[in-house]
Amino acid sequence: MGTQLVMYDEEYNRINAVCDRLTKDANAKVVFIVDKNGQLISASGQTQNIDTTSLASLTAGNVAAMGGLAKLIGENEFPNQIHEGARESLYMTIVGTRVVLVVIFDTRTSLGLVRLRVKKASDELGKIFEALVKKTESPGGMGSPFAEISDEDIDNLFSE
Amino acid sequence: MSFINYSSREINCKIVYYGPGLCGKTTNLQYIYNKTNPETKGKLISLSTETDRTLFFDFLPLSLGEIRGFKTRFHLYTVPGQVFYDASRKLILKGVDGVVFVADSQVERMEANIESFENLRTNLGEQGYDLNRIPNVVQYNKRDLPNAVTIEELRESLNPRSVPEFQAVAPTGVGVFDTLKAVAKLVLTELKRGG
Numbered sequence A: 001m002g003t004q005l006v007m008y009d010e011e012y013n014r015i016n017a018v019c020d021r022l023t024k025d026a027n028a029k030v031v032f033i034v035d036k037n038g039q040l041i042s043a044s045g046q047t048q049n050i051d052t053t054s055l056a057s058l059t060a061g062n063v064a065a066m067g068g069l070a071k072l073i074g075e076n077e078f079p080n081q082i083h084e085g086a087r088e089s090l091y092m093t094i095v096g097t098r099v100v101l102v103v104i105f106d107t108r109t110s111l112g113l114v115r116l117r118v119k120k121a122s123d124e125l126g127k128i129f130e131a132l133v134k135k136t137e138s139p140g141g142m143g144s145p146f147a148e149i150s151d152e153d154i155d156n157l158f159s160e
Numbered sequence B: 001m002s003f004i005n006y007s008s009r010e011i012n013c014k015i016v017y018y019g020p021g022l023c024g025k026t027t028n029l030q031y032i033y034n035k036t037n038p039e040t041k042g043k044l045i046s047l048s049t050e051t052d053r054t055l056f057f058d059f060l061p062l063s064l065g066e067i068r069g070f071k072t073r074f075h076l077y078t079v080p081g082q083v084f085y086d087a088s089r090k091l092i093l094k095g096v097d098g099v100v101f102v103a104d105s106q107v108e109r110m111e112a113n114i115e116s117f118e119n120l121r122t123n124l125g126e127q128g129y130d131l132n133r134i135p136n137v138v139q140y141n142k143r144d145l146p147n148a149v150t151i152e153e154l155r156e157s158l159n160p161r162s163v164p165e166f167q168a169v170a171p172t173g174v175g176v177f178d179t180l181k182a183v184a185k186l187v188l189t190e191l192k193r194g195g
Helices: A009-025 A052-072 A111-137 A151-157 B025-035 B083-092 B107-126 B151-158 B176-192
Strands: A005-007 A030-035 A040-045 A080-084 A089-095 A099-105 B003-005 B010-018 B045-048 B054-067 B070-078 B098-104 B136-141 B165-167
Touching (some): A005 A111, A009 A030, A009 A111, A030 A052, A040 A052, A052 A080, A052 A099, A052 B054, A052 B083, A089 A111, A099 A111, A151 B054, A151 B176, B010 B025, B010 B176, B025 B054, B025 B098, B025 B136, B025 B176, B098 B151, B098 B176, B107 B151, B151 B165
Parallel strands (some): A005 B003, B098 B136, B136 B165
Antiparallel strands (some): A089 A099, B045 B054
């Protein structure tokens, strides 16, 4: 089932910094980090005109479907995917076991450069997420912020 | 699997609407989408066939408000109900926090309901979840149709554990929000327990 994904300030800032740098170094339009369950973790670049929540959900659906296809032909998964459009292209790579790095780019850069920069960023992100999982699982972890809430808090959410 | 972000003070949970083909899962999401304030919802995404049958999933992000300073967001998904889309159903159950089983009350759909209910149990099991433990509710939909079987009969086959259950007529909204609220409450209660 895997553990719950919990994000803390320190790791969040480090992840955002990696995404910002990748956007610049790869000359990309947008860089996203998405949890395999469809939750958006980080977004960098020209995100104003993009529905980031939908993008996260569809990325997860796509990665899940491709993962299913991979298993059917005896592969564990397809770690990298490229989708080329007339103007914009999309590069996805699986980081570690539970997140996906998505880069949207256009003709101002090249697939080769994107690939090269993604490789480096992906290694860095892998380490951060590894540390994050350890932190969450450690006995000193912050656990769920919801442990303290009362039934009344939950009821209040639904009273209108 | 919920995602808690201490940095942006957000918590995201995933709810899946499950049930046999044409039972009204997508209709539930469409009703919620139509009746929710624009500022609390995102786009409703439907990956469907040309004949409007769900091909992969429908997706609707919804904000419920704040609890103790944390923005609470729910991601609602439906599965494709048709039997042959089983591989897709399994994928959509990944990371689920709560399940709504939508049953079609029509007598001729009872067999399909039972088959889908068993399929839910099996597919959850394959993902490491236990239907007896995961937050779930049952919705008896299409209560307005003349060929609807009795609630007792539906209950006996589809709600052996007496989880919260609701009667619904999804196109007009009867029972739709009650169902959603009930499953959302169960999910939050489970989070409180540290699930």
